[in-house]
Amino acid sequence: MSEEKDPWGMDKYKFNIPNLPKFKFKKALIFPIIFVIVAIWMLTGIYLVDTNQQAVVKRFGKVARVVGPGPHYHFPYPVEAVNKANVTDVHRLEIGYKSYKNGESRIVEDEAQMLTGDENIVNLDVIVQYRIGDIVEYLYNIEGVVSTIKQVAESSMREIVGKQKIDYILTVGKDEIQIKAHEMIQDILKQYNAGIQIVAVQLQNVNPPNEVVAAFRDVASAREDKSRFINEAEAYANQVIPEARGSAASMILDAEAYREEKVKRAEGDAERFSEILKNYEQSPQLTRKRLYLDKMEDVIGKSDFYVFDSQISDINTFLGLENLKGSVNK
């Protein structure tokens, strides 16, 4: 160090320390010293670009070149300067909520609440993922890139949500809103030449505000109720109709049985009669008598017969006799 100072303050040193022996060497040393200084100065131009980075080299403020990862060299200050940025990393921006390192997250109500087209209010949580698309634009075109992305995203989300009805947003609209928001955010950022590429816009949660959430839940359960009522009715139908078909079938089978039975019996009766008739006609009188008497015999054996003489004109006096004890019948 003292060697470097010498060329500047050599006169003073000479006066104060007269027998300094270095004075003689000085002329020989001045060039190596300058060389060393220049060498150190030149060495400050070495810089490293990480694998996820790109670097822009400016020469006198003008963009000279963009370089990728690896060791590089630029002319030292003040000729060239380097700005680096992570171009491969995908960054995420949360809108409507804030997640903390311990995994918890909290709604940021001012950001999350949005008015819908039918003047309802919904809470939306969105994640915007982006990466640097053009490092030069990113570095030099716009002030506060991240806050700009956030502004653009909030504005776009609200514009899109403002065009839709709450039911659509809460049910099937999620995908469409994501796609539209993605396009819109990208378009606006392109208009600003922000050098940002939107990777994805994801709707995390779409909820009605806390103040009305119960009413919304009730709608959901009403929808459930509706399908439950219908299911129950369908179950009823599924029970009643097959049962009716069953009894219809049994009625018809019954009738068919009736048919078979009646016809067969009739045929049987007819056949029997014909058979009897065949024999009967050989001696009708005798058979008639015989049949009659046989039957009578049969009948008399099974019941009580009280026979009165035909001369008795009044049988009332005899009636009731059969109830007396030790009655003479049988």
Place this chain on the structure above:
Amino acid sequence: MKKIISIAVVLLILAVMLIGGAFYVVNVDQQVVVTYLGKPVKIIKEPGLYVKIPFLQKTTYFSKKILDYDADPRIVITEDKKNLLLDNYCKWYIAEPLKFYQSVRTTNGAMSRLDDIIYSEIRVELGNHTLTEVIAANRAEIMKNVTAASKKKADEYGIEIVDIRIKRADLPPENEKAVFARMVSERERIAKRYRSEGQEEAKKLRAKADKEKRIILAEAYKKVQQIKGETDAKTIKIYADAYSANESFYVFNKKLEIFNSLSENNKYFLTTQSDIFELLEKGVK
């Protein structure tokens, strides 16, 4: 010798100062107004290395980037007399640094001008639109109008407005309550509708099932009657065919059969005149 060296050193220092003061760098995101004794002489928009007269010429740097102006949320009244809490932002840049320098000087100065311009334009424009138009229908167009109008006014400050956008358009808290109440009643209505639709559908389904059941049973009854009718007709014919061969015998025979149907242990009172018991009276003659 000593003097020469010391003079040389002083000159060297002076030279360095002069060179340092004579050169200046304009970065890619900067623009410069050069003044000579306070009088603007040059505007530099292209980046690079430039020379000036040291001490006499002064450089003032301005950003060339798109800058942000984010207003505080405030209440704006729409055409239908509703209050809207509006939060907008504006993207702008310094288009003419000299004008800018002469009129507002600094970015902060510019912000307050922008605030005046944008707020008044927004108030005017929103006063011509209803709340629904602002929220839903014409937001983009409204903001385009605001941007265009503000652009003209900002021009005199050397400011170019790129874009003005509504970041948030919410209802003020007191109106919010009314909205929530309406939302709740709307939901209740929808819930009721769902439930009664369910009942309606269920009743229809049940009635349909009952109807079908009755049809099925009636059809079965009809078929049963047909079968039975046919059967009876057939049996009548069978009997008629058979019995017509000898009607009196059929009758006689049937009469005998009827005795089978008499229950047992009956009491019969007969006289000796009856055919079977005649022998009791007559004896054998």
